Every structure is written in structure tokens, then in C-alpha cells.
Amino acid sequence: MDKEPIHTFLQLLSGTREVRPGVWQACCPAHDDKSPSLSVKETTDRTVLIKCWAGCSAAEIVASVGLELSDLFPKNDRFDHSKIPERERRPWSAIDVLRAVILEVTVIAVIAGKLNNSGLTDEDAKRLVLATQRLFNAASAVGV
Ligand SMILES: [Zn+2]
Structure with a gap:
């Protein structure tokens, strides 16, 4: 655990030294600290806040004791990114989105073509062709 x-x-x-509940003072591990100049505070969500009054950064302080900044935050299963597969964590690029849209629009155009005898007006059919053409033009403009 x-x-x-x-x-x-x-x-x-x-x-x-615990100064008051949830607040500590300690020697800063990131510089040669003679008198404790590091303030440590635990927030209500269990995050650790640190402040060196001599000016060390939080990153320097955690690194000097072999931790990372993320170690100052409570582990939360719901937002633990390490449990999300790499593929899903990466945001889609605009190109990926456009590729997916074009594929789906092609499917729609094919299916709509089959519907054409049963109610698609000429105007609708022309507009559908135009929409598809515009998407293909957009795709070729960005090299998809
Ligand atoms: Zn310091």
C-alpha cells in the first residue's frame, strides 16, 4: 500500500519539527541548511506543499532526496495516468481526426447513394457530393 x-x-x-498540525519545519536538503528553512505543509487533499525560505525550488528540493514533484501529490486511482494504455493517452492529431472523418463520410456517401432511389432529393444528393468533395480537398491540402 x-x-x-x-x-x-x-x-x-x-x-x-511539527510546528502545528499539518505544518512542519525542516532543514532544506537542497542547500547547506544550518537552521531549518524548509516549510512543509499538508493540504486537506493530502498534497504536500514545500517552500524553502532560502530560495530553492520545489523541483530542486524533491530531486535532492530522490523524489519527483509527482511524489508530493496523493496517488489517486481515478486519475492515475500510468494505468491508461499509452495509445489512449496520446491525443489525436488533427490529421488522425481528419482521416477518421473522411473514412466515415465515405461510408455515409456510399450508404446515401443506395438510398438515392427512395427519397434523397437531387439537391440533397448534390450537397452530399459537395460535402464529400470538400473533405477530400481538405485532406489532400494537408497531405492525408
Ligand atoms: Zn533550500
Whole structure:
């Protein structure tokens, strides 16, 4: 079972002192810290907030104890991107979308052609051909 981010982080620090519930002071691991200048706070959603008063960045601080910024956030199964397959995580490119649209429009045009005897007006049929042609033109314009 995963530890709370606050526990994982605090155990890697020295000079840790709880100032008040949910708030700690510790020596900053990212610089030669004589007096504790790192403030650590746990939010109500269990995220760990860190602030070095000597000016170290949060990224420098977590890196110096072998963690990543994501380790300061609670693991949430619903939004755990590592559980989503790589294919689905990648957003579709405009080209991919256009390819898919053209394929579907082609299907619609073929099916509509079969309907033509049973009610598609000439105007509808012409407009359908125009719509299909415009999509093909758009596709060839971007090299699909
Ligand atoms: Zn520091």
C-alpha cells in the first residue's frame, strides 16, 4: 500500500519539527541548511506543499532526496495516468481526426447513394457530393 506523500517526504528530511498540525519545519536538503528553512505543509487533499525560505525550488528540493514533484501529490486511482494504455493517452492529431472523418463520410456517401432511389432529393444528393468533395480537398491540402 502506498504511503501518504507527507510521510514519504518527511522521513527523508532532517531537523524535522511539527510546528502545528499539518505544518512542519525542516532543514532544506537542497542547500547547506544550518537552521531549518524548509516549510512543509499538508493540504486537506493530502498534497504536500514545500517552500524553502532560502530560495530553492520545489523541483530542486524533491530531486535532492530522490523524489519527483509527482511524489508530493496523493496517488489517486481515478486519475492515475500510468494505468491508461499509452495509445489512449496520446491525443489525436488533427490529421488522425481528419482521416477518421473522411473514412466515415465515405461510408455515409456510399450508404446515401443506395438510398438515392427512395427519397434523397437531387439537391440533397448534390450537397452530399459537395460535402464529400470538400473533405477530400481538405485532406489532400494537408497531405492525408
Ligand atoms: Zn533550500
